[in-house]
Amino acid sequence: MSPSLEARGLTRRFGSFTALDNLNLNIQGSKCVGFLGPNGAGKTTTLKMFTDLIFPTSGEALINGHSVRADRKRALASCGDLIESPEIYPSLTPREALELVGAVRGMSAPDIRSRTDTVLHEVKMADWADSKVGRFSKGMKQRVNIAAALLSDPEVVMLDEPSTGLDPRGMAEVRSIIRELKRENRLIFMSSHILSEVIDVCDEVALVDHGKLLFYDTLANVNARLGKGATSVDLAFVRPVSDADVASRIVNLPGVTGVSRVDPQRLTAMVTGGPEAQSQVLEQLVASKLGLLSFQPSRSALEEVYMREISQGDS
Amino acid sequence: MSTPEAGASGYARSGEGPAIPDTARQALILSRYQLRDYLRSRRFVLMVAIVVFIGAILSLVLAKYNGAGLSSSSDAFYGTLWGGGVYVVIVFAGIIFGGDAIAGEFQNKTGYFLMGLPVKRTSVYAGKFIAATAASVVCVLLYLGILLGNGFYYLGAGAALSGALFESFAIAMLYLLALMGAVFLFSSLFKNSLYAVLVVAILFLFGFSIIDELLQGLVHIEPWFIIDYARQVIGYPFLTTLPPHTSTGMFGITTYNPTYAEGLAIMGGYFLLTAFGGLALFEREEFT
Ligand SMILES: Nc1ncnc2c1ncn2[C@@H]1O[C@H](COP(=O)(O)OP(=O)(O)OP(=O)(O)O)[C@@H](O)[C@H]1O
Numbered sequence: 001m002s003p004s005l006e007a008r009g010l011t012r013r014f015g016s017f018t019a020l021d022n023l024n025l026n027i028q029g030s031k032c033v034g035f036l037g038p039n040g041a042g043k044t045t046t047l048k049m050f051t052d053l054i055f056p057t058s059g060e061a062l063i064n065g066h067s068v069r070a071d072r073k074r075a076l077a078s079c080g081d082l083i084e085s086p087e088i089y090p091s092l093t094p095r096e097a098l099e100l101v102g103a104v105r106g107m108s109a110p111d112i113r114s115r116t117d118t119v120l121h122e123v124k125m126a127d128w129a130d131s132k133v134g135r136f137s138k139g140m141k142q143r144v145n146i147a148a149a150l151l152s153d154p155e156v157v158m159l160d161e162p163s164t165g166l167d168p169r170g171m172a173e174v175r176s177i178i179r180e181l182k183r184e185n186r187l188i189f190m191s192s193h194i195l196s197e198v199i200d201v202c203d204e205v206a207l208v209d210h211g212k213l214l215f216y217d218t219l220a221n222v223n224a225r226l227g228k229g230a231t232s233v234d235l236a237f238v239r240p241v242s243d244a245d246v247a248s249r250i251v252n253l254p255g256v257t258g259v260s261r262v263d264p265q266r267l268t269a270m271v272t273g274g275p276e277a278q279s280q281v282l283e284q285l286v287a288s289k290l291g292l293l294s295f296q297p298s299r300s301a302l303e304e305v306y307m308r309e310i311s312q313g314d315s
Numbered sequence: 316m317s318t319p320e321a322g323a324s325g326y327a328r329s330g331e332g333p334a335i336p337d338t339a340r341q342a343l344i345l346s347r348y349q350l351r352d353y354l355r356s357r358r359f360v361l362m363v364a365i366v367v368f369i370g371a372i373l374s375l376v377l378a379k380y381n382g383a384g385l386s387s388s389s390d391a392f393y394g395t396l397w398g399g400g401v402y403v404v405i406v407f408a409g410i411i412f413g414g415d416a417i418a419g420e421f422q423n424k425t426g427y428f429l430m431g432l433p434v435k436r437t438s439v440y441a442g443k444f445i446a447a448t449a450a451s452v453v454c455v456l457l458y459l460g461i462l463l464g465n466g467f468y469y470l471g472a473g474a475a476l477s478g479a480l481f482e483s484f485a486i487a488m489l490y491l492l493a494l495m496g497a498v499f500l501f502s503s504l505f506k507n508s509l510y511a512v513l514v515v516a517i518l519f520l521f522g523f524s525i526i527d528e529l530l531q532g533l534v535h536i537e538p539w540f541i542i543d544y545a546r547q548v549i550g551y552p553f554l555t556t557l558p559p560h561t562s563t564g565m566f567g568i569t570t571y572n573p574t575y576a577e578g579l580a581i582m583g584g585y586f587l588l589t590a591f592g593g594l595a596l597f598e599r600e601e602f603t
């Protein structure tokens with residue numbers, strides 16, 4: 001059976017405020033899904049209902065077909081998760097904390113030992129395996145938490161902003177850990193604010209805002225979706241470009257819908273038609289010998305779609 | 316290439332992973348690590364210091380007054396020093412180890428670590444209950460050890476190990492369970508360690524005894540629902556005759572004393588009601 005995560009009409013209200021509104025999401029199979037949305041969108045609320053930390057007002061969360069609320073033990077059996085930077089009992093060492101996790105999960109002692117070494121090495125905490133967690137920095141604790149989520153080599157991995165609190169190298173390490181986690185028969189569902197991270201590791205994205213799902217699609221489709229809108233491209237030149245040149249040789253290029261000036265040597269062009277059109281504009285600009293130095297779409301496709309969808313929600 | 320029988324080797328398994336231990340087994344696993352955390356904690360050192368301090372004062376008083384008139388019989392000796400004082404050790408230990416047991420899981424966010432695991436909430440609660448009780452028992456045993464040391468000195472080897480003392484120890488353990496249940500109930504109820512600790516300390520150190528007095532003195536009813544009323548049965552094994560169930564004193568005021576069975580029933584009842592009440596609350600609480 002392939003791993004799955006399913007939200008059926010999942011709704012959560014806090015008093016009169018609806019934090020998550022009728023979320024229907026069915027994720028099947030081995031893939032990495034990025035869960036995006038602005039602050040307060042309802043991402044953590046969703047993940048907490050998937051781990052039975054909070055309970056739905058209505059609807060149901062299922063992991064591998066098992067309702068989390070009805071049978072949390074079965075639902076979470078093959079699921080590793082990291083929600084809201086938990087604390088570990090301060091006087092335990094990472095090795096002991098992982099031993100606890102392994103024992104509760106029913107892993108054998110030799111299995112726990114070898115997996116502990118593997119995951120602590122992966123999160124670069126092997127040197128700290130026998131020091132008390134209580135004295136660790138935030139980032140070090142987060143690394144141990146990631147190790148704990150991965151200990152049992154789970155089929156489903158749920159992560160809420162896994163790279164929070166990590167240094168730049170730590171973030172890169174988390175990214176590579178997640179990339180390595182992608183293997184046969186594993187479903188990864190992670191919330192994140194770092195779009196580059198999502199682009200880097202995820203196959204699909206789900207976007208929520210104000211508690212509502214805006215879309216759930218593959219990254220490839222998100223890129224295609226971009227074709228329908230305009231992308232802003234930053235242009236830099238080695239010498240100043242006159243207004244006359246802009247009017248005669250840039251604005252009229254196919255795909256360009258508008259140009260604005262940043263300074264004498266820098267312009268911002270709006271280009272429609274997606275990557276294909278951008279490439280043609282670039283070639284034309286080079287051919288026109290205006291002294292083009294750089295051509296940079298200012299936002300990734302995902303960022304573009306994200307901004308567009310979010311602002312539609314606001315209006 | 317031959318295809319091996321799936322499962323025949325005991326090695327091939329479905330994607331479900333290893334079998335998750337049952338609820339009781341998981342509770343014991345959790346209690347082991349929780350107890351380890353308690354025994355390494357500063358509060359354990361504090362609790363040991365309190366017990367040693369109480370023990371030292373008792374020993375000094377006994378030394379100065381040469382047994383303080385208690386060395387004539389082991390019942391008098393332990394009846395006063397154990398029967399009269401062990402509840403203080405139990406109340407302190409219960410508060411120190413149990414006060415934040417559940418509240419701390421919310422306040423310190425350690426709950427997020429445990430609750431992400433495939434465990435029932437019952438296992439988490441029971442694991443913590445067992446660990447807090449075990450840590451308290453360690454402290455009570457330390458107190459017992461100090462008293463036995465004095466007992467050997469003043470009563471001699473023959474009388475130091477009295478059967479009544481062990482009977483009383485067993486009742487004290489029941490009192491500990493009842494107290495721990497109440498502590499866990501308040502700890503679940505408030506989700507805040509400070510409130511839980513304060514309420515339990517106030518109730519068990521003097522609140523209940525005030526209510527007990529009021530009920531008996533003013534409205535003349537038997538305060539069978541107050542645990543302090545039951546507490547005195549801890550001292551019963553040392554008495555040759557138990558106090559009368561009711562007696563009418565000056566001004567016609569009726570005073571009540573619990574019967575042996577009644578005392579045990581009250582403690583047992585408190586334990587069951589509060590421990591399961593706390594669990595019922597914990598089952599419904601959210602880690603928001
Ligand atoms: N316990 C609570 N009581 C009241 N409101 C809450 C509670 N928990 C969350 N909310 C509200 O629900 C909404 C969604 O919160 P949530 O934590 O799910 O957002 P998020 O998408 O994870 O945001 P972020 O990116 O900042 O982590 C927010 O408006 C928040 O204020």
Ligand SMILES: [Mg+2]
Pocket residue numbers: 043044045160
């Ligand atoms: Mg969040």
